[in-house]
Amino acid sequence: MTDRYAVFGNPVEQSKSPTIHAAFAAQTGQTMTYSKQLVALDGFSEAAEAFFAAGGKGLNITVPFKQEAYSFAARLTARARHAGAVNTLALQDDGTILGDNTDGVGMVQDLLENLGWQIRGKKVLVLGAGGAVRGVLEPLLEQLPQHVVIANRTIDKALQLAKGFAEMGYLLGCGFDMLEGQQFDLVINGTSASLAGEVPPLPNDLLTADGHCYDLMYAAQPTPFLVWARQHGARAVSDGLGMLVEQAAESFKLWRGVKPETKLVISELRDNLT
Numbered sequence: 416m417t418d419r420y421a422v423f424g425n426p427v428e429q430s431k432s433p434t435i436h437a438a439f440a441a442q443t444g445q446t447m448t449y450s451k452q453l454v455a456l457d458g459f460s461e462a463a464e465a466f467f468a469a470g471g472k473g474l475n476i477t478v479p480f481k482q483e484a485y486s487f488a489a490r491l492t493a494r495a496r497h498a499g500a501v502n503t504l505a506l507q508d509d510g511t512i513l514g515d516n517t518d519g520v521g522m523v524q525d526l527l528e529n530l531g532w533q534i535r536g537k538k539v540l541v542l543g544a545g546g547a548v549r550g551v552l553e554p555l556l557e558q559l560p561q562h563v564v565i566a567n568r569t570i571d572k573a574l575q576l577a578k579g580f581a582e583m584g585y586l587l588g589c590g591f592d593m594l595e596g597q598q599f600d601l602v603i604n605g606t607s608a609s610l611a612g613e614v615p616p617l618p619n620d621l622l623t624a625d626g627h628c629y630d631l632m633y634a635a636q637p638t639p640f641l642v643w644a645r646q647h648g649a650r651a652v653s654d655g656l657g658m659l660v661e662q663a664a665e666s667f668k669l670w671r672g673v674k675p676e677t678k679l680v681i682s683e684l685r686d687n688l689t
């Protein structure tokens with residue numbers, strides 16, 4: 416039987432994962448199928464159990480099931496444990512299900528390899544303190560930035576998150592109003608403010624002369640945050656399309672043991688964004 420993979424989400428219609436994994440499979444000569452499955456909001460573990468019982472080899476997990484996937488996995492990688500969320504489930508040889516989180520490593524890979532930006536020694540600001548930010552903090556801190564400030568609308572969530580990762584590096588939580596007078600080399604937007612067409616309230620002189628801005632979200636048009644970044648002197652900006660492909664490549668490697676090339680896949684997706 417052909418090895419089967421899928422992405423579980425709700426909604427899932429918009430997912431580009433089937434396109435990405437089909438490109439990876441063709442490129443690496445792997446025989447596999449990858450589909451998308453709309454899962455009922457209260458039906459995650461039932462659907463995941465049925466998928467693996469029917470011989471499925473691995474799943475990607477998207478909104479809103481990443482925390483449930485975390486509980487579903489029998490074993491977790493260290494980065495998934497830190498993130499408190501799982502975006503990849505993989506059937507192991509012993510029949511158990513391993514949970515991993517490849518979002519953060521995907522972002523770091525995109526920043527370092529595709530964009531050629533630096534993180535080491537840089538002053539980094541992360542906007543937001545929800546699930547998306549949780550998922551990327553550990554791989555970000557592993558790159559040894561000078562410090563990371565987490566700013567969030569609800570200050571308490573930023574403080575809690577900073578506390579949770581405190582042993583990994585110099586990390587501070589704060590509200591947006593406390594950013595006044597501070598400057599950053601790299602600002603990463605992990606809020607969902609763009610969905611409402613909004614940008615968090617940021618001071619005008621937030622960026623250093625070499626300031627870079629990255630949005631975890633992607634869209635055919637620049638996100639509101641990236642428009643703000645351009646208007647406020649960012650040296651370079653990028654959305655998270657590369658991260659999407661890189662996190663998929665890490666999942667593919669976990670499942671198939673080979674790491675696909677990503678650059679062509681990213682540019683093809685970019686050309687077809689609507």
Ligand code: ATR
Nearest residue numbers: 543544545546547548568569572606607608613615
């Ligand atoms: P996700 O899984 O995408 O991270 P989430 O866990 O709901 O989703 O987190 C959304 C994040 O975007 C939060 O940090 C949220 O701020 P609050 O914790 O104060 O709710 C942030 N956010 C959403 N809309 C925002 C807006 N209009 N301005 C600023 N921050 C916003």
